[in-house]
Amino acid sequence: MLGISGALLLLGFWQLYRRGAVCARRSRTAQVVFWISAAMVLAMILMPQAVATLLAGGAIPSSFAAPALDNLAALKSEFNQAGNEYRVIALFSPT
Numbered sequence: 001m002l003g004i005s006g007a008l009l010l011l012g013f014w015q016l017y018r019r020g021a022v023c024a025r026r027s028r029t030a031q032v033v034f035w036i037s038a039a040m041v042l043a044m045i046l047m048p049q050a051v052a053t054l055l056a057g058g059a060i061p062s063s064f065a066a067p068a069l070d071n072l073a074a075l076k077s078e079f080n081q082a083g084n085e086y087r088v089i090a091l092f093s094p095t
Contacts, residue, residue: 005041012037 012034016026044051079087 002041002045005044009034009038009041 016030016034079089
């Protein structure tokens with residue numbers, strides 16, 4: 001199902017952004033719907049359990065919450081203790 005979703009998103013991207021002989025403008029609504037759909041498919045690929053929990057009406061467990069970064073030693077310790085689980089650290093710069 002996710003493979004079909006990805007293929008349809010590629011087709012939608014091609015149809016939305018291809019350069020052709022047609023001078024029709026892309027509607028902003030079509031672009032917004034496309035990118036929201038792409039974000040939803042990406043969320044389902046990267047975080048299937050969190051999406052399923054949200055769709056089932058439950059709260060996201062605290063294990064999905066980001067730990068506070070004010071104490072890096074605690075973050076390192078918690079990261080190393082979770083050796084039997086998948087772990088991801090993403091760092092974003094505001095600049």
